Amino acid sequence: MSQAPCPPGIQPNLIPPPTPIITTSPSGNTLYEWPQIGLTLIHDFISPDEEQEMISAFHAISPIDPADTKRRISQHFGHHFDYTTFGIDESKHSPVPSYITNFLDRLPVDTEGKEKGRKPDQFTVQYYPPGAGIPPHVDTHSMFGEALYSLSFGSGVPMIFRMSGDNEARKLRLPKRSLQEALGAAVNGNAAEETGDKAGGVVVHPAWELMLPARSLLVMRGASRYGYTHGIRPRKTDVVDGMTVKREGRYSITMRSVRRGEEIDCDCPFPGVCDARVRQEQEAAERAEAQ
Ligand SMILES: O=C(O)CCC(=O)C(=O)O
Ligand SMILES: [Fe+2]
Numbered sequence: 001m002s003q004a005p006c007p008p009g010i011q012p013n014l015i016p017p018p019t020p021i022i023t024t025s026p027s028g029n030t031l032y033e034w035p036q037i038g039l040t041l042i043h044d045f046i047s048p049d050e051e052q053e054m055i056s057a058f059h060a061i062s063p064i065d066p067a068d069t070k071r072r073i074s075q076h077f078g079h080h081f082d083y084t085t086f087g088i089d090e091s092k093h094s095p096v097p098s099y100i101t102n103f104l105d106r107l108p109v110d111t112e113g114k115e116k117g118r119k120p121d122q123f124t125v126q127y128y129p130p131g132a133g134i135p136p137h138v139d140t141h142s143m144f145g146e147a148l149y150s151l152s153f154g155s156g157v158p159m160i161f162r163m164s165g166d167n168e169a170r171k172l173r174l175p176k177r178s179l180q181e182a183l184g185a186a187v188n189g190n191a192a193e194e195t196g197d198k199a200g201g202v203v204v205h206p207a208w209e210l211m212l213p214a215r216s217l218l219v220m221r222g223a224s225r226y227g228y229t230h231g232i233r234p235r236k237t238d239v240v241d242g243m244t245v246k247r248e249g250r251y252s253i254t255m256r257s258v259r260r261g262e263e264i265d266c267d268c269p270f271p272g273v274c275d276a277r278v279r280q281e282q283e284a285a286e287r288a289e290a291q
Contacts, residue, residue: 017161017208027106038222039161041210045217046103051153054099058125058251072132077123079258088122088143088258096123100253107149107255108219118145120255128157128232130247136231138164138172141266142276145257148220152212155248158238159218161228162207168229169272173281211240214250227270 020032025042032041062073077100080092100123110116139148212218237244266276
């Protein structure tokens with residue numbers, strides 16, 4: 001085990017995350033861990049051959065359309081993910097392709113606790129054309145198991161993490177339509193860039209960017225899963241190790257495990273961005289109004 005300042009690709013102009021612990025897994029992969037915030041990045045999680053198979057399988061379903069080179073394209077397997085609610089659409093289910101089921105046994109899963117052995121069963125495969133991003137968001141707490149996985153392939157991209165605050169809490173409490181509008185603006189790059197410590201008069205926490213290289217696996221648990229937003233800035237170039245590099249098309253597989261019935265709940269220490277708490281607040285307000 002060794003301590004190092006940062007994995008390659010961390011942007012020096014942003015607040016750096018706590019120092020990662022770097023280890024080598026039994027299969028020889030380099031592991032970067034930030035245990036304070038529950039974040040793990042595993043390099044070379046899949047092979048270049050597996051990567052090529054995934055890219056071909058993706059485009060067999062969604063061929064590249066030369067007339068549409070800007071939009072993120074998503075494919076859903078298992079239950080479909082709904083990007084307007086960041087929850088699940090129970091009415092739609094698609095079988096999970098073998099290029100995904102083949103590596104499921106290699107995923108690091110909890111070895112103790114109430115989610116012991118729990119594997120993802122909801123998969124969103126996305127293609128980000130060069131320049132495309134995803135607005136900062138917190139994946140819905142109550143609907144999914146704690147561990148969120150993101151496998152990057154095709155090329156790497158920096159993911160931006162920010163401890164959520166009042167701004168995010170306010171957004172989560174907007175009516176659905178406004179939320180969609182806010183997200184739409186952010187996707188198109190029109191939203192105020194929250195690079196300072198204030199956005200729209202609201203204090204925002206410092207952010208840091210972590211380079212997710214092609215074929216790496218990111219695992220978010222704990223604070224990084226429940227209390228931080230994650231996103232990808234829409235831009236054509238990135239600064240990697242002090243050099244400006246052109247973005248290339250990137251693919252990712254986001255993996256989650258769907259909670260059902262009484263499991264649908266959350267008691268995390270981040271009530272501001274917790275959908276379960278928002279629901280409780282709304283129910284309390286409705287009860288108060290009915291009295
Ligand atoms: O593309 C990624 O790595 C992450 C996507 C994401 O955050 C999501 O689908 O919720
Ligand atoms: Fe996400």
